[in-house]
Amino acid sequence: MTKYVLIPLLPLISFIINILFGRRFIKHRAHWVAVPAVAGSFILSLIVFMEVLNGKTQDINLYEWVVSGDFNVSIGFLIDQLSALMMLVVTSISTLIFIYSIGYMHGDGGYYRFFAYLSLFVFSMLMLVMSNNFLLLYFGWEAVGLCSYFLIGFWFHKKSAADAGKKAFIVNRFGDFGFGLGVILTYLTFGTLQYTEVFEKAPLILGQTINFLGSDVGLITIICLLLFCGAVGKSAQIPLHVWLPDAMEGPTPVSALIHAATMVTAGVFMVARCNPLFNLSETAMQTVAVVGGVTAFFAATIALVQNDIKRVIAYSTVSQLGYMFLALGVGAYTAGIFHLYTHAYFKALLFLGSGSVIHALHNEQNMQKMGGLKKYMPITYWTFIMATLSITGIPGFAGFFSKDEILWRTFLGGNLGKFLWILGTGAALLTAFYSWRLIYLTFHGRYRGDEKIHPHESPPVMTVPLIILAIGAVVAGWVGIPPLFAEHGDKIGEFLSPVLGHPEGHGTHAQEIMVMTLSVIVALLGWIIAYNMYIRKPDLALTLGTRFSGLYKLLYNKYWVDELYSITIVRPTLRLAEKVVLGFFDGVIIEGIVNGLPALIDVFSQKFRKIQAGLLSGYALIMTIGAIFIVGLWIFMR
Amino acid sequence: MVPLSWYVILSSVIFSIGLFGFLARRSLIMMFMSIELMLNSVNISLVAFSHYLQSMTGQILVFFVITVAAAEAAIGLAILIALYRNKPTVKVDEVNILKG
Secondary structure, eight states: OHHHHHHHHHHHHHHHHHHHHIIIIIGGGTHHHHHHHHHHHHHHHHHHHHHHHTTOOEEEEEEEEEEETTEEEEEEEEESHHHHHHHHHHHHHHHHHHHHHHHHTTTOTTHHHHHHHHHHHHHHHHHHHHBSBHHHHHHHHHHHHHHHHHHHTSSTTSHHHHHHHHHHHHHHHHHHHHHHHHHHHHHHHHSOOBHHHHHHHGGGGTTOEEEETTEEEEHHHHHHHHHHHHHHHHTTOTTSTTHHHHGGGSOHHHHHIIIIIISTHHHHHHHHHTHHHHTTOHHHHHHHHHHHHHHHHHHHHHHTTOOBHHHHHHHHHHHHHHHHHHHHHTTOHHHHHHHHHHHHHHHHHHHHHHHHHHHHTTSOOBGGGOOOGGGTOHHHHHHHHHHHHHHHTOTTSHHHHHHHHHHHHHHTSHHHHHHHHHHHHHHHHHHHHHHHHHHHHHHSSOOOSOTTOOOOOOOHHHHHHHHHHHHHHHHGGGGBOOTTTSTTOBHHHHHHHHHHOOOOOOOOHHHHHHHHHHHHHHHHHHHHHHHIIIIIOTHHHHHHHHHTHHHHHHHHTGGGHHHHHIIIIIHHHHHHIIIIIIIIIIIIIIHHHHHHHHHHHHHHHHHHGGGOOOOHHHHHHHHHHHHHHHHHHHHHOO | OOOHHHHHHHHHHHHHHHHHHHHHOOBHHHHHHHHHHHHHHHHHHHHHHHHHHTOSHHHHHHHHHHHHHHHHHHHHHHHHHHHHHHSSOOBGGGOOTTOO
């Protein structure tokens, strides 16, 4: 009981202490508060995980939060296999990122602020994954959004960073609007927000439909799609993916935290958590799968041509999240969560590695100005290689097992599944290519950057987390070995099955081997292409870029999605604000009231000022007439 | 024995003279004197009724009126002198700074 409370409470305490006393007293010692706090929650999460492993799951209500008529919401934790795993991922990755930040943020003016927000971020995410009802989930959901705003705009004196923070927050609003409606509709439908009760009652409303825009739609489909709306925003799926690449304006540890542990995985977690609802709606599942598959592919194509090292990794995250949703959409929840878990390690590693590079080059992020860093920073290089092998799905590394599981489950998902499988395999090819391109541009060849900068390896406080994460990026997948190779090898699938169920669909071993072989082949193919383009014939990239300049521009400008939104949403909104809100409502109505009232008073006072004639006899006369009138009234009315 | 009505008539005649003076004259001093006239006309009627009704209330009231009148005269004359120091006139229609 106490340990459940302490897990989110420790980061919260760290936040409170740092934000209150950081500026005056703690300053550059902020990590002495934050790191023990988050490490403490990691250890407690580990204990809780061990208990859950032994079958001790719990659903506890701690405190009656809202009591209003029939509407009851409590602050409570649902500790089961899914949340235990999430807690472990969140706290372990966060701990490493916190330690890394000591080195990365060293000497920054907002050091205490950074650790305060980081702690709040972890607290929010823990509340999100541990909650046992939708409202608390929503609380965590919004709180991570808020923290992302703080941290993306951490260097707020830089306009691009402040804008990126705002963008992240506003784009998330779009998704959260749907999510909020989904939570409300859930309450209206089931009369409760507790997960267990909602999931129990869910099959009862299966046949119900509501009229939406003139056509009857299943109630459960609407709920799922609305909830998924939130997931699309938070997990940066098409069409709301635009905020995530811009979120690179934040300090690199923040990017790692957002991408690996605390924010974007929230959408995946939420859909997995609501799997009893999603299972009931074919339409919603297909939507999830299609959005995931399409995102996986298109984000990967954008990543091919980006030059900013962090942006490449950011699009890679969008793409990998697409894989997770693809898995969820085809009903392979365990595979989705498995990929979330392996992805957390290798993606945190990629980000922290790129942070190490950026740190060494004094905030240079353009890969065209890097190169040849292998000999200067061997630890970063080799850990980066581990992460890349993992993300591209080379057999034996973590990413291979989870990605292969997803592709295999997609392959089994009927005709739509076959199509999405092709997209997914294509994305795997692209992933391999851009990942190796990143490596070759950054670490191989000759150094193309500023001569005055002498790259150097990062301090141990940064490299040790890299090494630990590298180990994770290799071994994390070993808990999910497909049954093809080892009986009971898929430990994580069995572990999660009480919450997420077993995926349906069966194929032959031959098919499974075919899918697996194909994904390994494309991974190697991507590697070979990248090697040829950037190591053997370095001019080839440029030649291709000019030959297919139309395609290159399309990808380089990210399909002009930002521009499209700017034309269709941002500018009309601004114009609306200017004309209607500012021009009409503020200019005419508010100004009218504020200026009209004094004008009215002025008109009347012009009339009434005549009374004040300044003539004493006049006043006396009026007084006399008044007195006579009153006396007369008294006499005659008696 | 003078009947009550004579006193009442006397009182109202003096009151009317006072009222007329108060409204018609422009000099502050004359207006002052008119006010005193009105006050004293009231005093006459009060005393007359007091005697007629055989009640002391009216006469007590007269003492109050005299006291208030004395105070009023003192303050009024003080204002008048203060006014005269600032503006060499006692004509009320020339004192109209607060005219709207």
